[in-house]
Amino acid sequence: MIFKILRYDTLKDARPHFQEYRHEPRQQDTVLEALKDIRDTQDPSLSFRYSCREAVCGSCGMVINGRLTLACRTQVRDLRSEEVVIEPLPNLEIQKDLIVDLTPFWEAYRQVEPFLQASGPVPEKGHRVAEEDMEKVFQYITCILCACCYSACPVATRDGRYVGPAALAKLYRFAIDPRDERPFSALERMDGPEGVWGCDTVFRCNDACPKDVRPADGIEGLRRKLIAGKTKRLFRRKP
Amino acid sequence: MIRHDLLIVGGGLAGLSAALGVDPGLKVAVISKVHPLRSHSVAAQGGINAALANHPDGADDAWERHAFDTVKGSDYLADQDAADLLCRRAIPTIYELDHWGTPFSRFASGTIAQRPFGGAGVPRTCYAADRTGQVLLHTLYEQAVRRNVVFYDEWLVTDIIVRGGKIAGLVAYDLAGGDIIPLRARAVIFATGGYGRVYQRSTNAYINLGGGIGMAYKAGVPLKDMEFVQFHPTSLFGKNILITEAARGEGGYLVNAKGRRFMEDYAAKAMELAPRDIVARSIQTEIDKGNGFENQFVHLDLRHLGREKILKRLPGIRDICIHFAGLDPIDRPIPIQPAQHYSMGGIDVDAACASPVEGFFAAGECACVSVHGANRLGGNSLLESIVFGRIAGESASAYLRGGALESGGDREIAETARALMARMRAVHEREAGENVFQLLNQLKRLMSDTAGVFRDAETLRRGLDELAVLREAYRRVFIYGSCGRYCQEMVVLIEFEHMMEIAEVILLGALERTETRGSHFRTDFPKRDDAAFLKHTIFTRSDKGPVITYRDVQIGRYAPQERKY
Numbered sequence: 001m002i003f004k005i006l007r008y009d010t011l012k013d014a015r016p017h018f019q020e021y022r023h024e025p026r027q028q029d030t031v032l033e034a035l036k037d038i039r040d041t042q043d044p045s046l047s048f049r050y051s052c053r054e055a056v057c058g059s060c061g062m063v064i065n066g067r068l069t070l071a072c073r074t075q076v077r078d079l080r081s082e083e084v085v086i087e088p089l090p091n092l093e094i095q096k097d098l099i100v101d102l103t104p105f106w107e108a109y110r111q112v113e114p115f116l117q118a119s120g121p122v123p124e125k126g127h128r129v130a131e132e133d134m135e136k137v138f139q140y141i142t143c144i145l146c147a148c149c150y151s152a153c154p155v156a157t158r159d160g161r162y163v164g165p166a167a168l169a170k171l172y173r174f175a176i177d178p179r180d181e182r183p184f185s186a187l188e189r190m191d192g193p194e195g196v197w198g199c200d201t202v203f204r205c206n207d208a209c210p211k212d213v214r215p216a217d218g219i220e221g222l223r224r225k226l227i228a229g230k231t232k233r234l235f236r237r238k239p
Numbered sequence: 240m241i242r243h244d245l246l247i248v249g250g251g252l253a254g255l256s257a258a259l260g261v262d263p264g265l266k267v268a269v270i271s272k273v274h275p276l277r278s279h280s281v282a283a284q285g286g287i288n289a290a291l292a293n294h295p296d297g298a299d300d301a302w303e304r305h306a307f308d309t310v311k312g313s314d315y316l317a318d319q320d321a322a323d324l325l326c327r328r329a330i331p332t333i334y335e336l337d338h339w340g341t342p343f344s345r346f347a348s349g350t351i352a353q354r355p356f357g358g359a360g361v362p363r364t365c366y367a368a369d370r371t372g373q374v375l376l377h378t379l380y381e382q383a384v385r386r387n388v389v390f391y392d393e394w395l396v397t398d399i400i401v402r403g404g405k406i407a408g409l410v411a412y413d414l415a416g417g418d419i420i421p422l423r424a425r426a427v428i429f430a431t432g433g434y435g436r437v438y439q440r441s442t443n444a445y446i447n448l449g450g451g452i453g454m455a456y457k458a459g460v461p462l463k464d465m466e467f468v469q470f471h472p473t474s475l476f477g478k479n480i481l482i483t484e485a486a487r488g489e490g491g492y493l494v495n496a497k498g499r500r501f502m503e504d505y506a507a508k509a510m511e512l513a514p515r516d517i518v519a520r521s522i523q524t525e526i527d528k529g530n531g532f533e534n535q536f537v538h539l540d541l542r543h544l545g546r547e548k549i550l551k552r553l554p555g556i557r558d559i560c561i562h563f564a565g566l567d568p569i570d571r572p573i574p575i576q577p578a579q580h581y582s583m584g585g586i587d588v589d590a591a592c593a594s595p596v597e598g599f600f601a602a603g604e605c606a607c608v609s610v611h612g613a614n615r616l617g618g619n620s621l622l623e624s625i626v627f628g629r630i631a632g633e634s635a636s637a638y639l640r641g642g643a644l645e646s647g648g649d650r651e652i653a654e655t656a657r658a659l660m661a662r663m664r665a666v667h668e669r670e671a672g673e674n675v676f677q678l679l680n681q682l683k684r685l686m687s688d689t690a691g692v693f694r695d696a697e698t699l700r701r702g703l704d705e706l707a708v709l710r711e712a713y714r715r716v717f718i719y720g721s722c723g724r725y726c727q728e729m730v731v732l733i734e735f736e737h738m739m740e741i742a743e744v745i746l747l748g749a750l751e752r753t754e755t756r757g758s759h760f761r762t763d764f765p766k767r768d769d770a771a772f773l774k775h776t777i778f779t780r781s782d783k784g785p786v787i788t789y790r791d792v793q794i795g796r797y798a799p800q801e802r803k804y
Contacts, residue, residue, distance in 0.1 A: 011417075011723065028477060030563075036445075040676035044728045045720020051277040052444040054480045054559060056373055059277045073562050095415060096725040102274070115381035116340025126291075126334045128349035137342045141367070141374055145276055177340065 001025065001076075003038060005046065006087045008094050016094065018085075019043075025076045031064055031084065032071040048098035055210060058144035061151065062098050063087040068148045068208040089151040105147045108163035112171040112190065117182040127179045140173035140218060142211045149215050152208035155198050162198040163190070165205035165215035172218030175225055184229050187222065196222045240649060242423045243268050245635050246409060248396050248451060249430035250275030252372075252621060253603025253628035255379035257428045258388045260632025265639060268389040270396055270411060270422075272446065272730070275380050279432055279444040280624065283372025284555060285485035286354060286364035287625075288618035289329035293346060294353040297361030302326040303796075304360055309619060310797050312358040312514045313612025314757035315773065316464070319795030321590045321608045325619070328626045333365055336625070341378040342367050354552075355488045356617045358514035358804070362488075364618040369483050369555040375621055394420070396451070397733050398655045399427070399458035399599070400648060406598035407648030410656045412733070417724035419660050421652040426598040426635045429455060430628060433582035433604040434741050439687035441579040442474050442481040451605045453737025455586045456744070460594045462778040463607040463790075464584035465741070466748030467758050469615055470692050471580030472518035476536040478563050479578040482556055484617040486541060486573075487511040489552050493522065494538045494572065495530040501537075509804035516614040516758045517804060519577040523692045526576070538572035577692055581620060583611045583758065584748075587777060592631035598638060602631035609775065612792075613757020663722050663729060672717025675732045682709055682735070682742060690745055695763040699750040706742055713739065744778045744785050751787055752776060769799055
């Protein structure tokens with residue numbers, strides 16, 4: 001098989017280029033295993049991120065035969081192709097080969113205050129939370145922050161200020177957590193084109209997500225919360 | 240030179256917990272060779288133990304019972320005062336994590352749910368479906384973001400500088416910048432994780448090379464109990480991805496090729512929920528006897544749990560089976576085999592996480608307090624990382640408050656950094672040589688072949704001989720690429736040097752411990768020998784190789800007895 005891998009050392013190369021490697025993966029190999037074998041036996045200078053190899057750490061998001069996904073969770077034979085083209089995540093600057101600079105992604109994450117805000121001391125026997133309320137959060141906590149959605153998002157492509165699907169889904173995860181007491185103003189910080197109204201609702205994030213988080217559901221949920229909150233405020237005011 | 244009061248190395252649960260435990264007035268930073276959320280803690284699945292007594296079958300649970308189960312599980316090699324501390328602090332720790340946002344699964348009453356786990360007398364393991372490590376790591380990282388903790392992401396620490404028995408600083412390789420960076424610190428906490436990838440078959444992340452443990456050892460910090468390596472009973476055949484103990488906790492069966500629940504022959508009462516050492520050995524014995532499938536695996540059968548329970552309690556396991564083995568556990572049994580999973584041994588620290596080197600602390604899997612002794616119980620490692628991470632943060636703060644003086648050392652640190660650069664240049668300038676990735680693969684095979692679930696004097700000696708050959712080969716190591724930015728060759732090259740130290744002490748410790756205890760099973764000495772070996776093994780480095788001494792175990796309420804399950 002042929003593996004065409006994008007190579008780019010920003011300090012040495014004028015521009016990115018594809019390098020071809022011949023490699024015959026074993027029957028059940030993933031793309032990550034193939035990349036490691038190519039590196040270990042053919043070209044130790046090849047750089048890519050990896051860690052858990054079981055789709056839970058979020059390190060190895062990349063574009064494989066045109067599709068945004070995790071290299072560790074993609075079986076080579078499922079690609080049904082004699083050629084595998086591997087490129088780094090789009091919408092982010094390449095640092096080296098398949099490694100991109102995730103700084104904008106992490107900055108967006110920090111912007112939404114991605115932490116539970118519960119006031120007061122720790123309750124002596126823990127918080128009481130209805131089983132089904134906690135389970136509503138579960139859709140969003142499977143997010144591994146791999147940035148596949150951010151890379152798939154057409155809004156992030158044209159406007160670097162947009163915080164993107166993962167950050168908004170994270171905010172929604174806290175907004176629906178019964179233990180969270182953040183003020184409405186914390187949601188309102190995302191009440192603009194850089195936040196929930198930036199989304200084009202073309203659902204590319206949902207398609208790209210390797211963990212079935214459906215971040216667009218979170219964006220939709222935040223929009224509803226914002227409208228409901230503002231409507232409530234409108235009617236509370238005396239004419 | 241970058242200066243901090245305290246540097247924490249490792250951004251997994253122990254490192255983050257340490258960062259959250261330090262005095263806010265101190266200048267602290269967390270250094271991690273990967274982004275903290277990529278740390279191996281993220282892969283833990285089944286849960287975290289605390290005697291909350293929320294489960295109807297465990298309404299009378301108490302931290303003392305948790306401590307007893309931990310000590311018995313450890314085959315009595317755990318220090319009982321440390322086990323008490325762990326289990327007592329478990330309860331407020333869980334409530335604090337809940338308050339910080341961990342989405343623990345709930346019972347219908349709204350309390351934190353608990354499930355049965357191996358070696359535990361009652362259902363005591365708190366969880367978030369089967370993604371407990373992920374939610375805990377994200378929670379602690381979120382709290383660290385909230386408190387503006389300083390992070391140096393994607394920096395690999397390469398050297399520890401000790402001066403006059405006191406920590407002076409570190410040297411690190413900044414992967415993104417490609418620079419070697421000297422760092423000055425008055426105290427250092429290592430939270431660098433385990434060494435799973437010294438083995439071929441391991442459930443661990445690829446990054447778990449164990450460099451931190453070997454680096455501390457090379458800097459003169461002793462190691463403890465390194466011969467105790469946990470093999471998890473159920474890793475997915477072929478990939479060795481972890482299939483959580485919760486699969487058995489929720490009622491899964493282990494079945495051999497004859498269709499028999501063979502645990503009946505090994506632990507008739509506890510069955511599949513015996514401690515990990517016993518279950519792993521039972522599975523390996525069945526396979527060795529020819530009762531496995533393809534002489535390589537047995538089945539973990541979840542089908543009788545039903546679709547609904549699997550979807551609700553084990554969704555991550557189902558995903559793993561679908562994506563990595565092409566089967567749905569709702570319809571088909573899971574092929575599993577034992578694989579290296581956890582390092583009971585590690586950097587020798589006391590219950591305050593302090594090492595013999597002043598100002599140098601360690602916590603989590605890289606450390607050995609010891610609370611796990613010869614065999615760790617499932618659900619105790621997340622707990623240990625968080626509890627002792629916090630204790631390390633508190634201890635380091637107290638140490639720094641005690642007016643630890645600037646001991647100088649700028650010159651040594653800068654020299655060490657220069658020496659590293661010179662060494663890398665020399666390696667790079669070689670015309671040809673050994674490929675470090677290939678050496679790593681050889682080391683892994685060596686360890687799996689000679690220091691696995693079963694060992695004896697012959698395999699262990701062979702391991703030591705082969706290791707000596709590898710050491711020779713490493714002297715000819717060579718870097719193919721340019722050693723600039725994101726040079727993973729350089730990362731592995733540096734870590735490999737430390738891994739050889741780890742491999743040597745595992746082999747040697749196992750050879751010298753002529754008894755069987757917990758995870759350490761000597762086929763030539765199949766009985767526990769309390770008279771000679773109810774002791775911790777301590778490894779100290781010398782010019783002539785490791786020096787082994789033994790230290791008494793702290794025994795408290797629980798007198799050692801035979802382990803029956």
